[in-house]
Amino acid sequence: MSTSKANHDIEEGLAFQPKFDASGLVTCVATDAATGDVLMVAHMNEEALRKTIASGEAWYFSRSRKALWRKGETSGQTQRVVEMRLDCDQDAVWIRVEQQGAACHTGRRSCFYRKIEAGEGGARLSFVDADRLFDPAGVYRT
Amino acid sequence: MSTSKANHDIEEGLAFQPKFDASGLVTCVATDAATGDVLMVAHMNEEALRKTIASGEAWYFSRSRKALWRKGETSGQTQRVVEMRLDCDQDAVWIRVEQQGAACHTGRRSCFYRKIEAGEGGARLSFVDADRLFDPAGVYRT
Numbered sequence: 001m002s003t004s005k006a007n008h009d010i011e012e013g014l015a016f017q018p019k020f021d022a023s024g025l026v027t028c029v030a031t032d033a034a035t036g037d038v039l040m041v042a043h044m045n046e047e048a049l050r051k052t053i054a055s056g057e058a059w060y061f062s063r064s065r066k067a068l069w070r071k072g073e074t075s076g077q078t079q080r081v082v083e084m085r086l087d088c089d090q091d092a093v094w095i096r097v098e099q100q101g102a103a104c105h106t107g108r109r110s111c112f113y114r115k116i117e118a119g120e121g122g123a124r125l126s127f128v129d130a131d132r133l134f135d136p137a138g139v140y141r142t
Numbered sequence: 143m144s145t146s147k148a149n150h151d152i153e154e155g156l157a158f159q160p161k162f163d164a165s166g167l168v169t170c171v172a173t174d175a176a177t178g179d180v181l182m183v184a185h186m187n188e189e190a191l192r193k194t195i196a197s198g199e200a201w202y203f204s205r206s207r208k209a210l211w212r213k214g215e216t217s218g219q220t221q222r223v224v225e226m227r228l229d230c231d232q233d234a235v236w237i238r239v240e241q242q243g244a245a246c247h248t249g250r251r252s253c254f255y256r257k258i259e260a261g262e263g264g265a266r267l268s269f270v271d272a273d274r275l276f277d278p279a280g281v282y283r284t
Contacts, residue, residue, distance in 0.1 A: 011248055016258060016265040029171050029180055036178015038171055038227075041234040053258060053265050085180075085254035086267060088246055092183040094254045104230055106153055112227040112236045116158060116195060123158040123195050125228060 011088050018049060019091040025061060026091050030103065032110075033082040033096040037129075039103035040111045044093060056081050058095060075139050077101040105140065107132035153230050160191060161233040167203060168233050172245065174252075175224040175238040179271075181245035182253045186235060198223050200237060217281045219243040247282065249274035 010017065018026050025043040032039055044052065045061040047068055052059045058071040058079035072078030079097040086093055104111040113130040116123050152159065160168050167185040174181055186194065187203040189210055194201045200213040200221035214220030221239040228235055246253040255272040258265050 014256070014267040014269075016267050027169055027183055029183060031173070031178065031180060036173065038173060038180075038236045041169055041171060041229060041236075050265075053260050084258040085270070086256050086258050087183060087253040088248050088250075088255070089253075092253075093258070094180045094183075106230050108230075111229040111231075111234075113230070114156070114228050116226040116228050116235070118195050123192075125156040125158050127156075128227070 010090050016086070017090060018046075018086070018093075019089060020046065021091070023063070025063070026093055028058075028060065028093045028095060030058060030079060030095050030097050030099075033098055037110055038112055039079075039097070039099055039109070049093070052081060052095070053084065058097060071103075072100060075101075075105070075134070077103065077134075079103070102133040105136060107134045107136050107139075109133060152232050158228070159232060160188075160228070160235075161231060162188065163233070165205070167205070168235055170200075170202065170235045170237060172200060172221060172237050172239050172241075175240055179252055180254055181221075181239070181241055181251070191235070194223060194237070195226065200239060213245075214242060217243075217247070217276070219245065219276075221245070244275040247278060249276045249278050249281075251275060 020026055024045050028042050028044045030039045042060045043063060048059040048061045058081060060069050062069050078100045081095050081097055083096045102109050108130055114125040115128045116125060162168055166187050170184050170186045172181045184202045185205060190201040190203045200223060202211050202213060204211050220242045223237050223239055225238045244251050250272055256267040257270045258267060
């Protein structure tokens with residue numbers, strides 16, 4: 001099969017053939033189904049993808065812990081998948097979710113609680129929507 | 143500096159210190175500022191990030207072409223950045239944009255024009271919001 005034929009199948013076909021990177025992962029963006037806010041960006045391996053599709057709950061693969069992980073299994077902050085989409089080249093997934101509580105391990109609703117702005121001598125951050133919904137010290141015990 | 147002190151600075155600080163991966167990239171999610179839909183997932187290197195912040199127009203780094211790229215420079219489908227955010231571990235960027243026309247090189251508004259659904263014998267895709275706003279053959283000439 002020529003490259004252009006293969007590309008055409010990936011972009012225009014209805015066969016699910018996710019393109020995993022060298023580490024066996026695709027990128028996943030989770031947005032809040034109610035507000036459209038991006039809650040988090042994480043990764044899924046083949047098993048996380050399969051379990052998410054089958055269960056309607058978000059599963060991820062942690063690159064730092066090298067482990068499959070059901071979102072909320074420690075914190076209780078689960079994600080119910082409302083809709084799941086795939087991008088043109090099949091290497092990124094977008095899930096619209098009903099987020100229980102906070103998506104971020106720091107206790108915030110979203111991981112994106114800081115704004116980037118141009119400033120004198122370089123970019124600066126400022127907090128936005130940064131209230132904590134839970135105290136991480138009380139949730140994640142070592 | 144201990145790991146936990148460094149982590150605390152990255153997560154709770156206001157210094158912009160993006161964490162680039164081994165290829166020198168961060169992941170960037172662009173959403174439609176009006177609807178909250180995810181338009182595309184792409185990558186930025188240090189220069190793309192700097193130019194985006196400075197200009198208010200989205201710049202990316204193409205992994206396949208290994209080149210810096212201003213969104214819309216070929217197609218005219220530019221992205222004006224309304225807000226730019228950074229995630230907890232500073233390795234992902236979320237931009238809310240005013241998208242001129244279509245974000246996807248296939249001519250669709252969003253790259254995520256297919257839904258994933260569980261089916262007998264495996265997941266299946268179906269088209270959703272898949273109308274083309276332009277004909278890619280007329281825009282990208284080789």
